[in-house]
Amino acid sequence: MTALPQTTGKKLGLVIDLDTCVGCQACATSCKEWNAQGYSAPLADEDTRGPDPHGPWLNRIHGYEVEDTNGKDSRVVHFPRSCLHCETPACVTVCPTGASYKRAEDGIVLINPDTCIGCKLCSWACPYGAREYDVQEGVMKKCTLCVDRIYNENFEPEDRQPACVKACPTGARHFGDLGDENSAVSQLVKERGGFDLLPEMGYKPTNKYLPPRAKRDTPQPGIEALPKGDGSAMDRLFKLADRLLSGN
Amino acid sequence: MNPAYSVIFFTTASGAGYGLLALLGLTATSIGQSPSLAFVLVSMVIALALITAGLLSSTLHLGHPERAWRALSQWKTSWLSREGVAAIATYPFALAFGLTWSGLYTAPDAIAPLGVITAALSLITVFTTGKIYATLKTIRAWHQPLTVPVYLFFALASGSVLHLALLALFGRSPGPVAPVAVISLGTLAVLKFLYWRAIDRAPRDRTMGDATGLGDAVRQWEVPHTTKNFVQREMGFVVARRHATRLRGLFFILLALVGLLELAAQQVPYVSLAATVVIYVAAWVERWLFFAEGEHVVTLFYGNQQA
Numbered sequence: 408m409t410a411l412p413q414t415t416g417k418k419l420g421l422v423i424d425l426d427t428c429v430g431c432q433a434c435a436t437s438c439k440e441w442n443a444q445g446y447s448a449p450l451a452d453e454d455t456r457g458p459d460p461h462g463p464w465l466n467r468i469h470g471y472e473v474e475d476t477n478g479k480d481s482r483v484v485h486f487p488r489s490c491l492h493c494e495t496p497a498c499v500t501v502c503p504t505g506a507s508y509k510r511a512e513d514g515i516v517l518i519n520p521d522t523c524i525g526c527k528l529c530s531w532a533c534p535y536g537a538r539e540y541d542v543q544e545g546v547m548k549k550c551t552l553c554v555d556r557i558y559n560e561n562f563e564p565e566d567r568q569p570a571c572v573k574a575c576p577t578g579a580r581h582f583g584d585l586g587d588e589n590s591a592v593s594q595l596v597k598e599r600g601g602f603d604l605l606p607e608m609g610y611k612p613t614n615k616y617l618p619p620r621a622k623r624d625t626p627q628p629g630i631e632a633l634p635k636g637d638g639s640a641m642d643r644l645f646k647l648a649d650r651l652l653s654g655n
Numbered sequence: 656m657n658p659a660y661s662v663i664f665f666t667t668a669s670g671a672g673y674g675l676l677a678l679l680g681l682t683a684t685s686i687g688q689s690p691s692l693a694f695v696l697v698s699m700v701i702a703l704a705l706i707t708a709g710l711l712s713s714t715l716h717l718g719h720p721e722r723a724w725r726a727l728s729q730w731k732t733s734w735l736s737r738e739g740v741a742a743i744a745t746y747p748f749a750l751a752f753g754l755t756w757s758g759l760y761t762a763p764d765a766i767a768p769l770g771v772i773t774a775a776l777s778l779i780t781v782f783t784t785g786k787i788y789a790t791l792k793t794i795r796a797w798h799q800p801l802t803v804p805v806y807l808f809f810a811l812a813s814g815s816v817l818h819l820a821l822l823a824l825f826g827r828s829p830g831p832v833a834p835v836a837v838i839s840l841g842t843l844a845v846l847k848f849l850y851w852r853a854i855d856r857a858p859r860d861r862t863m864g865d866a867t868g869l870g871d872a873v874r875q876w877e878v879p880h881t882t883k884n885f886v887q888r889e890m891g892f893v894v895a896r897r898h899a900t901r902l903r904g905l906f907f908i909l910l911a912l913v914g915l916l917e918l919a920a921q922q923v924p925y926v927s928l929a930a931t932v933v934i935y936v937a938a939w940v941e942r943w944l945f946f947a948e949g950e951h952v953v954t955l956f957y958g959n960q961q962a
Contacts, residue, residue, distance in 0.1 A: 409729045409731075409732045409733055410731060410732055425869075430877070435879075459882050460881075460882060461880075461882050461883065461884055461885070461888075463885065464880070464884070467879035467880065467884070468879050469867075469875070469877070469878070469879050469956060470875075470876040470877030470878075470879075471863075471867055471869055471873050471874065471875060471876050472873070472874050472875075472876040473869050473870060473872055473873050473874075474872040474873075474874070475872070476872065483876055484867075484869055484873075486867060486869075488879075488956060497791075497792065497793075499732075500732040500733065501732075501733050501734070501735065501787075501790075501791075502729060502732075502733055503725075503726035503727075503728070503729050503733045503735040503736035503739060504722070504725035504726050504728060504729060504736075505725070505728055505729050506725075522722065522725055523718070523719070523722075524717045524718060524719045524720075524722045524723060524725060524726060525717050525718015525719050526717055526718075526726070526735065527889065528733075528735055528787070530885070530886070530889060530890070531656070531791055531793065531794070531889075531890070531951070532791055532793060533793065533953070534792075534793045534866075534951075534952040534953060535953065535956075536886040536890070536953035536956060539884065539885040539886060540718070540885045540889070541718075542718075544718070545717075545718025545719045546718055546719065547718075602868045603868075604866060604867070604868060605861070605865055605866055605952065607865070608792060608793075608952070609792075616868055618868065618869075
């Protein structure tokens with residue numbers, strides 16, 4: 408059903424740290440790898456060996472540069488973008504078939520690949536570009552929050568996390584219940600001032616982003632002045648050798 | 656937004672078909688002369704063929720056309736589902752109306768009510784089509800109060816021009832269809848002018864800073880992938896301002912030409928056939944622009960500074 412649940416038991420989602428993300432794409436590739444074989448499989452690309460390879464990926468890593476007007480805090484920010492599992496997602500309510508739905512128990516937004524007709528309207532309704540069309544399967548694809556991992560009892564408890572979170576080498580991705588204010592992710596959001604993307608659009612994203620920390624005001628170690636020659640015989644010999652070897 | 660030909664064909668062809676069907680329904684008993692069987696059959700077949708061809712075109716371009724029936728289920732929340740329900744609901748009434756109006760089934764008292772119901776369902780279908788676009792908050796140029804009225808008046812304008820051509824072809828007097836055509840063409844021109852003025856004036860107040868939360872001084876530094884992905888292909892299409900201005904001008908010239916041809920048709924009725932061709936070209940220009948001028952919020956993540 409495309410009617411949204413009034414409340415969800417949990418609000419499972421991700422907290423993404425823009426300070427520590429290094430843009431290595433490990434989350435994107437592990438996401439692609441996991442989702443090409445698990446739930447809603449496959450997730451194939453088109454024209455993989457041709458000049459224009461493209462296909463659905465559920466996680467995209469952007470890079471932005473932020474210029475500080477006083478020149479001190481300019482930086483490059485790596486910015487992973489995937490489904491935010493909104494509380495009031497328009498992608499679900501516009502779906503004509505009921506293939507798109509938001510789970511009442513944990514708030515995960517999913518697509519049923521067996522009933523999706525591939526009309527793409529959900530992708531038009533999403534401001535975050537979270538949904539991509541799979542040409543080969545004829546259905547829409549999106550982040551499942553690794554619903555087939557996080558409840559998987561065949562896994563060790565520490566592996567019951569989304570593939571992207573497990574793959575992140577810098578610990579920039581955190582998974583948990585954002586509806587529970589005592590959870591580790593909620594505490595993190597509180598401490599670091601986590602924010603929503605496009606909050607004024609009113610879709611109430613569950614996923615939060617942690618802003619880059621301000622740079623520490625420590626002086627950069629400058630390049631020390633090179634020692635000058637002392638005019639000794641050895642010094643003149645080295646200068647001669649240098650001139651001869653550099654050809655002038 | 657990517658102007659997909661299947662959707663342009665669907666909205667323009669079905670729009671004209673529903674407009675014609677609505678006018679046939681409303682004028683069936685008020686047009687004076689009793690209609691010939693040929694006129695009724697040809698008119699109804701053309702209206703329903705346009706509608707059906709449009710619906711088939713949009714259905715066949717789904718990823719899974721064989722599942723299209725599922726789209727009738729979510730009418731409680733989805734305008735696309737409501738469109739499907741309204742489109743399907745129109746058929747039995749349109750067929751019953753056609754059968755009684757043509758006299759193939761004798762029930763003269765049923766013609767007027769069936770015609771009114773058919774007209775209402777036709778216009779409701781076009782209304783739901785407009786609503787699909789007008790309710791998308793992600794596309795500023797579509798999320799406008801004039802989007803739905805433009806869809807409705809385009810259907811009436813193209814339907815009435817088609818209706819006039821059919822009346823001319825069968826040597827019948829235009830009757831009330833002529834003023835309907837004049838009013839709907841004029842209203843369409845005014846609404847479209849106001850629509851374009853509104854989207855030009857609406858502030859592009861969502862920024863890359865809002866989308867990324869990184870403040871006003873943010874620029875794209877690196878794209879996430881080497882070739883364009885689905886999001887960029889589907890949502891990243893934006894027409895150059897210069898081309899948009901020319902096409903808007905062309906649209907108004909074509910509408911004026913339709914008016915002139917209808918004027919000439921008062922002397923030489925067959926000229927109204929040419930008017931149908933011209934208004935259909937105008938519909939393509941307008942609908943192509945409707946998509947091409949639709950700037951999607953997601954472009955903010957891909958280097959667009961404002962949307």
